Amino acid sequence: MLDVALWPIVSIGLTFFLAGIVKGVTGMGLPTVAMGLLGAFMSPVAAAGFLIVPSxxxxxxxxxxxxxxxALVSRLWLMMLGVGLGTVASSSVLVSNNTRWTTVGLGAALVIYAGFTLLARHLSVPARLEKWLSPLIGLTTGAVTGGTGVFVxxxxxYLQALGLSKDDLIQGLGLSFTISTVALAVxxxxxxxxxxxxxxxxxxxxxxxxxxMWLGQAIRSRxxxxxxxxxxxxxxLLLGTELILRSVL
Structure with missing residues (x-):
């Protein structure tokens, strides 16, 4: 029988392996999956600390x-600036461990957006609005990241609504999440x-x-x-539902 003391290590390893698969397939989800699963046996701020380096x-x-x-940095730098500033400024919320209702709100937003987009027309952002929307989206994303430890x-x-190709969308998500991770660590x-x-x-x-992530990327290529x-x-949709259920049950 496996020593009881090893179960936290095994659980953390399995959590990040599963989160890596989700991220490899979709380009996102590692912080969300990790925060959701780790939250079953540690505080939100402790879970956020664990995800900094692998994220x-x-x-x-x-x-x-x-x-x-x-090209992506040139196009999205205002958004990235907002992400960084918003995350650092709002990280006090996560440190306070009072994230129940912000996490519920995040989950609801994910469910509404994913459900609407699956059932309705794809959203798009006109090019003329990007320079105004990008910093606002960045600041809002940073505020959510600082409150929940989740970057999405x-x-x-917003990035999906810009009409990027599959590879550019994945890279754009990587850019946003990298900035979010660094800002959260700061x-x-x-x-x-x-x-x-x-x-x-x-x-x-x-x-x-x-x-x-390697396994997830292999799946995505097919x-x-x-x-x-x-x-x-x-x-x-699934990630949003998990966040809501974890917060209210």
Missing amino acids: FVTNLWQLASGPSFT IPAVP GLTWRGAFQLDDLAMSSLAILPAMAG VSPAAFRRWFLICL
Whole structure:
């Protein structure tokens, strides 16, 4: 029989392996899945500390593997600035451990967006509105990230609404999530909730997360664009439902 003391280590490894698979397939979901599963046996701020290093490494890999880094940075830099500032400013919410209702709101937003998009026409953002919407979307995404440790709303629907190709969408998500991860680490460190010892512990989750992401990318390469978009939205729907149920039950 496996020693009881090993179960937390095994649970953390399996959590990041599963989260890596989701991220490899959809380009997102590692923080959401990790926060959801780790929250069953640790506080939200402790879970956020665990996801810093594997999230950064997998997002950097995702960002580097795309074809349009320079073009995406030039197009999205205002959004990224807003993400960074909003996350650092609102990270006090996560440190307070009072994230129940912000997490419910995040889950509801995911469910509504994914359900609407699956059943209705695809949303699009006119090019003339990008320079005004991008910083607002970035700040809002940062506020949600600082409150919940999850990076997806409203950044994911906004990036999808820009009409990016599949590869550019994945790389754009990698860019947004990398900035969010760095900003969250800065915010938690600034407020004394993330220490050098936490960095070492978080690093232990890199290998299972990378293994899961590699498997997920292999799966994604065999999925058609239409199926990719459908499963992308289904994953959002499932992730949103999980967040709501975890917060209210």
